[in-house]
Amino acid sequence: DAGVIQSPRHEVTEMGQEVTLRCKPISGHNSLFWYRQTMMRGLELLIYFNNNVPIDDSGMPEDRFSAKMPNASFSTLKIQPSEPRDSAVYFCASSAGTDLYGYTFGSGTRLTVV
Amino acid sequence: KQEVTQIPAALSVPEGENLVLNCSFTDSAIYNLQWFRQDPGKGLTSLLLIQSSQREQTSGRLNASLDKSSGRSTLYIAASQPGDSATYLCAVRGAGSYQLTFGKGTKLSVIP
Numbered sequence: 159d160a161g162v163i164q165s166p167r168h169e170v171t172e173m174g175q176e177v178t179l180r181c182k183p184i185s186g187h188n189s190l191f192w193y194r195q196t197m198m199r200g201l202e203l204l205i206y207f208n209n210n211v212p213i214d215d216s217g218m219p220e221d222r223f224s225a226k227m228p229n230a231s232f233s234t235l236k237i238q239p240s241e242p243r244d245s246a247v248y249f250c251a252s253s254a255g256t257d258l259y260g261y262t263f264g265s266g267t268r269l270t271v272v
Numbered sequence: 273k274q275e276v277t278q279i280p281a282a283l284s285v286p287e288g289e290n291l292v293l294n295c296s297f298t299d300s301a302i303y304n305l306q307w308f309r310q311d312p313g314k315g316l317t318s319l320l321l322i323q324s325s326q327r328e329q330t331s332g333r334l335n336a337s338l339d340k341s342s343g344r345s346t347l348y349i350a351a352s353q354p355g356d357s358a359t360y361l362c363a364v365r366g367a368g369s370y371q372l373t374f375g376k377g378t379k380l381s382v383i384p
Contacts, residue, residue, distance in 0.1 A: 201374040265315035
């Protein structure tokens with residue numbers, strides 16, 4: 159099992175550009191989460207999907223942020239247009255429905271918007 | 273709204289010492305509690321998961337306890353090693369929720 163796979167690992171972009179972060183959850187996991195980590199606010203949930211359906215997107219900070227999960231093995235988080243305050247580490251996590259094993263996190267994408 | 277607090281924010285100990293990291297949460301209606309380790313610039317590695325019906329979990333030199341009624345959990349690390357240096361995060365999943373609420377973490381430094 160390769161775990162939760164995120165790409166890219168690092169992304170540097172200019173303000174105003176579109177940024178797309180990608181995530182492949184663990185096969186068989188039916189819940190997927192996007193988190194953002196900053197020094198000031200720690201880890202915050204942005205959105206979570208259950209069986210590919212967005213269940214709670216109340217953590218998405220602005221309309222500039224959008225997330226999709228077209229199938230059980232792929233999700234994207236898009237920021238358009240990006241701003242310097244979006245600079246953070248973005249984590250994807252997945253879990254199985256039984257939740258006996260908790261959540262598994264990917265290695266994260268470090269986003270820098272200049 | 274669930275709030276999770278970890279004290280201390282940073283801790284420095286000499287190698288070989290036993291230590292305890294603390295986590296408290298405001299809403300005792302939880303489904304489970306998970307301890308993670310995060311190395312600088314890396315992702316989160318799950319260490320221990322305690323279900324709400326359990327009192328403790330052990331893995332090697334790590335022991336996590338849960339007192340749901342008082343809203344507290346501790347992570348005990350025995351015979352600390354320099355390789356244990358990392359940030360340790362506590363996360364709570366509320367009952368009836370899929371959301372994990374994280375503490376800000378305790379940054380541990382084990383000095384050789």
